[in-house]
Amino acid sequence: MTIDTKSGNGRTKGRGLWLAAMRGLGVALVSLPGAVLCFTLSLVSMALIPIGIGLVTTPYVLKGVRAFANWRRVLAAQWGGVRIPPAYRPLPRGANPWSRTFGMLRDPATWRDLMWLPVDMTAGFLTALLPAALWLYPLEGFALAAGLWRVFPEGYWYGFVEVTGQLSAFGAAALGLVVLFFAHFLTPLLLDVHFRLTRAVLGSGQRELAERVRVLTETRRDAVDTSAAELRRIERDLHDGAQARLVAVGMDLGTIEALLDKDPAKAKELIAQARRSSVEALSELRELVRGIHPPVLAERGLGDAVRALALRLPVATEVNVDLPGRAEAPVESAAYFAVSEVLTNAVKHSGADRIWVDLHHADGHLRATVTDNGKGGAVIGAGSGLAGVERRLGTFDGVLAVGSPAGGPTMVTMEIPCALS
Secondary structure, eight states, X not given: OOOOHHHHHHHHHHHHHHHHHHHHHHXXXXXXXXXXXXXXXXXHHHHTGGGTHHHHHHHHXXXXXXXXXXXXXXXXXXHHOOOOOOOOOOOOXXXXXXXXXXXXXXXXXXXXXXXXXXXXXXXXXXXXXXXXXXXXXXXXXXXXXXXGGGGOTTOEEETTEEEOSHHHHHHHHHHHHHHHHHHXXXXXXXXXXXXXXXXXXXXXXXXXXXXXXXXXXXXXXXXXXXXXHHHHHHHHHIIIIIHHHHHHHHHHHHHHHHHTTTOHHHHHHHHHHHXXXXXXXXXXXXXXXXXXXXXXXXXXXXXXXXXXXXXXXXXXXXEEEEOSSOOOHHHHHHHHHHHHHHHHHIIIIIOOSEEEEEEEEETTEEEEEEEXXXXXXXXXXXXXXXXXXXXHHHTTTOEEEXXXXXXXXXXXXXXXXXXXX
């Protein structure tokens, strides 16, 4: 039996070209109104800063711009293989409106976002739309050849061909075939141009290395602060929980030693009490260790750890894992707790009755996506769980993108560069 691999490859390539065209069309249809809305709101909000209103509205508007830009970063990585690392400066916790507004306006990444919006609504829109147009435009020429030209008795221009009869309609169809031929080669190229144009404006250019060093320095500082807070929490839990119980067990054992000869019944009662206290102390220690590094994560890896996490949720959760190996322990731990925090937010705040988790590794990046069918409206802001997730991922040069329109669904994508072993 022989297998026609050429025809199979041709069908696969054809589907890939159509997929690229449809992706470009989808990006174009969303990018134009999204870029116009973000740019308009940004200009209006910043214009209102002198009268005070903009001090309140500008941080929220710019956060929306960042969310839109981060969504495009994720699409560029997933659909075009083009990496555009964000380089936003973190804002101080508890900052007042004045500090938040001018802290964001002093960030060079903010101005790159604002410069990118007009480019995205013009050249970006065209480069995203052209792949689909090159495939759809020939259909008009074929329709003219099939008789549509009769609807235009006074003639119709198709490209540079004036269609006035059946013969010229066949010329329009021939031109459509030529366009279709070039579409076969230009579709992936144009979509790649779109994503590279996005990177050229959103990327930090020649200062990328210095910018990334600065961002990584700040995220490392956040990681140190977070680690210190975590250490204080562990010390507090040990002092108030297991340590207190173990001290009580020691005191009970001392009393038991004194009562063994004088009051065996009382000593027996204290032994039972000491046994219960030791069991409770052991249980608290296990919970504490599980909070630091879950045993299932160390023993069976990220995929099984997330599956075990999903089983404990009160919401129906479907987990899809495609990891051919394991990442380094710090990366697995960061990804696990990031997914855990996002799942906790979804259960507490989204009102969803179903959650989907996808874990896979591609192009040197570990990617985790959490989607729920809740009410939407999730944002990355100071004091939110997602801000903590963003700081945790930033320690590993990771990216967080949130898509959560009002009414849902919510999709949170986390990406960490790493290799699997």
